[in-house]
Amino acid sequence: MTQLSPRLKQATPVVVDHGEGVYLFDTAGRRFLDFTAGIGVTSTGHCHPRVVEAAQAQVAKLIHGQYTTVMHQPLLALTERLGEVLPAGIDTLFFANSGSEAVEASIRLARMATGRPNIIVFSGGFHGRTVAAASLTTSGTKVRAGFAPLMAGVSVAPFPHAYHYGWDEDTATKFALRELDFLLATQSAPDDTAAFLVEPVLGEGGYVPASTAFLAGLRERADRYGIQLILDEVQTGFGRTGRFWGHDHFDSRADILVMAKGIASGFPLSAIAAPAALMEKAWPGSQGGTYGGNAVACAAAVATLDVIQSEGLVENSAVQGQRLVAGLRATAADHKEIGDVRGLGLMLACEFTTADGSPDTATATRVHAAAAANGLLLLTCGPFGNVVRMIPPLIVTPAQIDEALALWTTSLT
Ligand SMILES: Cc1ncc(COP(=O)(O)O)c(C=O)c1O
Structure with missing residues (x-):
């Protein structure tokens, strides 16, 4: 039987059936908020009609x-x-x-x-x-x-x-x-x-x-x-x-x-x-x-x-980025394991660190997996894999930003 290379690392367990705008749907019909955008690719959302x-x-x-x-x-x-x-x-x-x-x-x-x-x-x-x-x-x-x-x-x-x-x-x-x-x-x-x-x-x-x-x-x-x-x-x-x-x-x-x-x-x-x-x-x-x-x-x-x-997507990226970063900063204030929130527009990330300032890869990995289980797809980055990044499509709405922030907060606890 042929198989995919085991070295093709999967960031999430999702097997996707189709995508629509900011959402991906798996083969069982479950909907995920996709804040990975195919690693910053599908900026107009999945399958934009035009x-x-x-x-x-x-x-x-x-x-x-x-x-x-x-x-x-x-x-x-x-x-x-x-x-x-x-x-x-x-x-x-x-x-x-x-x-x-x-x-x-x-x-x-x-x-x-x-x-x-x-x-x-x-x-x-x-x-x-x-x-x-x-x-x-x-x-x-x-x-x-x-x-x-x-x-x-x-x-x-x-x-x-x-x-x-x-x-x-x-x-x-x-x-x-x-x-x-x-x-x-x-x-x-x-x-x-x-x-x-x-x-x-x-x-x-x-x-x-x-x-x-x-x-x-x-x-x-x-x-x-x-x-x-x-x-x-x-x-x-x-x-x-x-x-x-x-x-x-x-x-x-x-x-x-x-x-x-x-x-x-x-x-x-x-x-x-x-x-x-x-x-x-x-x-x-x-x-x-x-x-x-x-x-x-x-x-x-x-x-x-x-x-x-x-659709004014560059402006939307700036405006929704402000909304997302403000929400991430507010959440980080209650979570000392988040050492830094940074980025520009809709290219944002939270870095997880331990009390002594070392990279906290374990918590980043846990939160990233919890977010996927909760319906929010994210990616990690950084040399130690302790940075969780958010790169939603540029068509994202304020309601979707708020939905993601709620799922993020739930995933942190
Ligand atoms: C800044 C930058 N340069 C180059 C590349 C390589 O692009 P590709 O994966 O399409 O070869 C990437 C991919 O993530 C990137 O982020």
Whole structure:
């Protein structure tokens, strides 16, 4: 009998039959409030009617129009539409399928454009599971252990994780930038450094927002040394944080922007975006792939952008995020095992710690399982698995936020 790999870890015991909006229904007909959104993917909710309609129409017209053989309309339409949301000056796109693939494309471009070998990443960052992406990932050893040698040319600098260090944001930021300068002086000379690669909010690493001064410090050093600043917005993009891009919170500017997840409501699609003059520096033949820019995924992405804009989902993410974080903070005040509540928009998390400040993985695991049993699906993250995160679809209503908060409070006791 064939079976799934036992290493495909299941966060919940749910076998899902169908999804509708913020809800998932299991094969026995039980309804769950889905605050995982397929790890921050189904931002328009499960099976949004406009996304379904666009995908169904496209399936009947053209499923696969391989994009280095022929060009197709959904890809051209999506390229044009993304121009409405891309930061000024970033006007050229390359499409792939997964976040990992796009991250790899971004570092390939940075290396080719600069002729330099090294990439500097930031502690706690998650950039994917393929060998190069795993080499750039430091959110937990499970992603990178056991299959060395990893890709060479990667150095790790601290991320300003104030709660982890037990400092305020300013102290953590100054420390991170000082250590980055030390790294540039001791390990990866600026002339050998192609790129800084960073998430505006650490995702798998524990839902930790960067700071304005930190990203400004990276920008300043990138400009000073001709290093490319790659912002990995795979999880933070498309309204997740209450602004269209996560880095909008920090007034930052990318050289290369990496996106996936929320772009197509669940269809596999990712992209990198860069100014044309930079993208042109990729070597001929270095960008391509059999499935990249799939026609159905692109049609779904155009519909996703329509929904985000017409239903005001970026604003809703900000407003409902405020409601959720206020509720989480109020609950945390009565639960000393919750050491920190943090995040932006609808990318929020609670970190569980013991009385002496150590990671409390056992309680996080128990509460996460209790929430699922109570009908609220959540995920954990962080290097110790002691951070429980909430990433509902951006269509979530105040009533659903309140329902989730009630289930959360019940699950804590
Ligand atoms: C910030 C970030 N980058 C890259 C990836 C990798 O994306 P994928 O799993 O689609 O390869 C993820 C996935 O969680 C992510 O959160």
